[in-house]
Amino acid sequence: xxxxxxxxxxxxxxxxxxxxxGGWPQPKGQGYFKLSEWWVISNRHYTDVxxxxxxxxxGIFNTSLYAEYGFTNRLTGVLYFPFFSRAYFNNTVSGTTxxxxxxxxxxxxxxDTDIGLKYGILTDGPVALSATLTLGLxxxxxxxxxxxxxxxxxxxxxxxxxxxxxxxxxxxxxxxYASAYFGFNNRTxxxxxxxxxxxxxxATFLGGRLTAILRLYGVQSLNNGALPSELSNxxxxxxxxxxxxxxxxxxxxxxxxxxGVSVSTGRAFSGRLIFANPSYSVGVFFKLM
Amino acid sequence: MKNILSRFLNIYxxxxxxxxxxxxxxxxxxxxxxxxxxxxxxxxxxxxxxxxDVVFDTVPEAVRILNPVDSLTLGDTYQFEARxxxxxxxxxxxxxxxxxxxxxxxxxxxxxxxxxLAEGRATLTVEIVLDGKDPVSDATEVVVSEEDxxxxxxxxxxxxxxxxxxxxxxxxxxLRENGGDIVLEFEGDYRASTSLPGLYxxxxxxxxxxxxxxxxxxxxxxxxxxxxRISGVGLNEYDYLLYWCKPFSVKVGDGEME
Numbered sequence: 060x061x062x063x064x065x066x067x068x069x070x071x072x073x074x075x076x077x078x079x080x081g082g083w084p085q086p087k088g089q090g091y092f093k094l095s096e097w098w099v100i101s102n103r104h105y106t107d108v109x110x111x112x113x114x115x116x117x118g119i120f121n122t123s124l125y126a127e128y129g130f131t132n133r134l135t136g137v138l139y140f141p142f143f144s145r146a147y148f149n150n151t152v153s154g155t156t157x158x159x160x161x162x163x164x165x166x167x168x169x170x171d172t173d174i175g176l177k178y179g180i181l182t183d184g185p186v187a188l189s190a191t192l193t194l195g196l197x198x199x200x201x202x203x204x205x206x207x208x209x210x211x212x213x214x215x216x217x218x219x220x221x222x223x224x225x226x227x228x229x230x231x232x233x234x235x236y237a238s239a240y241f242g243f244n245n246r247t248x249x250x251x252x253x254x255x256x257x258x259x260x261x262a263t264f265l266g267g268r269l270t271a272i273l274r275l276y277g278v279q280s281l282n283n284g285a286l287p288s289e290l291s292n293x294x295x296x297x298x299x300x301x302x303x304x305x306x307x308x309x310x311x312x313x314x315x316x317x318x319g320v321s322v323s324t325g326r327a328f329s330g331r332l333i334f335a336n337p338s339y340s341v342g343v344f345f346k347l348m
Numbered sequence: 349m350k351n352i353l354s355r356f357l358n359i360y361x362x363x364x365x366x367x368x369x370x371x372x373x374x375x376x377x378x379x380x381x382x383x384x385x386x387x388x389x390x391x392x393x394x395x396x397x398x399x400x401d402v403v404f405d406t407v408p409e410a411v412r413i414l415n416p417v418d419s420l421t422l423g424d425t426y427q428f429e430a431r432x433x434x435x436x437x438x439x440x441x442x443x444x445x446x447x448x449x450x451x452x453x454x455x456x457x458x459x460x461x462x463x464x465l466a467e468g469r470a471t472l473t474v475e476i477v478l479d480g481k482d483p484v485s486d487a488t489e490v491v492v493s494e495e496d497x498x499x500x501x502x503x504x505x506x507x508x509x510x511x512x513x514x515x516x517x518x519x520x521x522x523l524r525e526n527g528g529d530i531v532l533e534f535e536g537d538y539r540a541s542t543s544l545p546g547l548y549x550x551x552x553x554x555x556x557x558x559x560x561x562x563x564x565x566x567x568x569x570x571x572x573x574x575x576x577r578i579s580g581v582g583l584n585e586y587d588y589l590l591y592w593c594k595p596f597s598v599k600v601g602d603g604e605m606e
Contacts (some may be wrong), residue, residue, distance in 0.1 A: 104596070107543030110514035115597035118396040149401045151597050153559065157435050160559040163398035208546065208595035222536055230573070332543060
């Protein structure tokens with residue numbers, strides 16, 4: 060994988076997807092803010108042929124701030140800022156002697172950051188449609204550790220153009236919604252471009268306090284990057300030519316009208332050059348109304 | 349936007365995190381937000397402690413004659429060398445016991461110095477005694493003749509690499525002496541996956557780990573015939589080729605040498 064091959068990309072995406080607001084931009088002056096901890100600890104991965112192989116246990120932890128704010132009723136600013144990102148791998152220890160063969164290492168940095176603008180194309184009808192341009196800023200470390208194989212970023216500046224469509228409806232007394240998105244991610248530094256897609260459904264319970272969400276989503280590499288996998292050093296989510304088809308259930312509970320907490324997990328049905336272990340996220344959100 | 353973010357962050361950083369946004373008034377969710385203030389630092393503390401991954405790396409102890417010869421000229425002497433590797437493939441100094449199957453043809457002393465005494469054939473054996481286990485040994489047959497020795501042993505070893513993972517790795521190879529170096533040559537049937545990051549090839553006596561292995565280098569050829577020139581290593585020091593993905597710290601494949 061290029062400067063990074065294999066694994067975690069899908070989990071990294073999860074961190075983004077799990078915040079996505081569907082086709083609805085924020086109303087002017089209103090916003091959504093979330094402080095969350097997302098992590099994955101992985102000791103196996105999907106290989107280039109989609110089979111599972113072991114690897115030394117890697118961990119990535121992102122403590123991040125996500126924010127959406129409505130500049131107008133149609134234009135929403137979006138920020139994903141992992142202000143503390145930690146990547147590590149375990150010691151490799153001899154089962155015969157108990158001695159450390161390869162010592163583990165860790166790095167702690169800021170992670171790759173996304174900034175974006177979402178524009179509401181259709182906001183008044185039954186179907187909300189929006190377009191989002193997200194810029195992926197390579198603020199993280201892409202070659203940390205003594206072997207250069209610890210990353211909190213991919214080292215490339217990417218541009219994701221995404222269309223989101225969503226519709227709200229009722230099932231009996233339950234408010235629900237469904238949305239879908241499709242995006243094209245243009246990656247630089249010889250990374251392959253990507254298609255990103257997903258569908259999402261959610262329903263509220265307990266008088267609107269509890270929201271249950273299920274997401275199905277995937278990434279398809281166009282395999283058009285010149286970055287040679289074999290000359291890379293990475294095993295992380297910041298790799299090249301990773302692919303996956305995943306799902307992510309989430310529960311969000313509004314403790315008050317403004318504050319709430321959420322938990323989610325992300326798991327892959329299938330993948331290629333990506334970690335196979337599930338990711339987890341817990342967060343607290345604040346709705347500015 | 350900046351003000352909103354500042355407000356949000358101020359809430360988190362304020363003493364006690366009491367849900368007061370510089371107003372002095374209690375806000376809904378005060379207790380909840382206090383819990384958040386306590387829980388997030390806790391989560392940060394839990395973040396990513398480095399643990400241990402145990403690799404099962406026990407191999408049989410072994411002793412190898414490093415410089416065997418096929419024949420000696422009558423009256424010549426030759427210093428044999430042997431190397432013992434322990435149960436993780438690490439070189440250890442042990443007392444070697446040298447013996448000859450026919451001491452009238454070929455005598456050998458305790459240090460491995462052989463003397464060709466008469467025409468004939470003899471097998472030299474080196475043995476290492478292990479505590480509580482059967483001894484390990486290696487042997488080589490030597491012909492003693494009056495003619496000058498023209499050639500030594502074959503001077504090459506060969507094998508086939510195989511994948512031990514889901515990644516493609518196959519092909520046959522030969523390791524041969526060339527001047528003071530050894531040359532590792534792969535045949536045209538060699539193929540390796542290009543999808544792995546940081547694939548390296550090693551010489552080792554323990555194919556489970558790169559511990560105590562000799563790193564030949566990073567793999568940069570993924571199909572067809574190619575070779576590596578290796579200095580500072582004897583032909584018989586190692587018994588395996590090992591393919592290892594450094595970033596994943598995991599074995600990809602190996603090949604035992606005959």
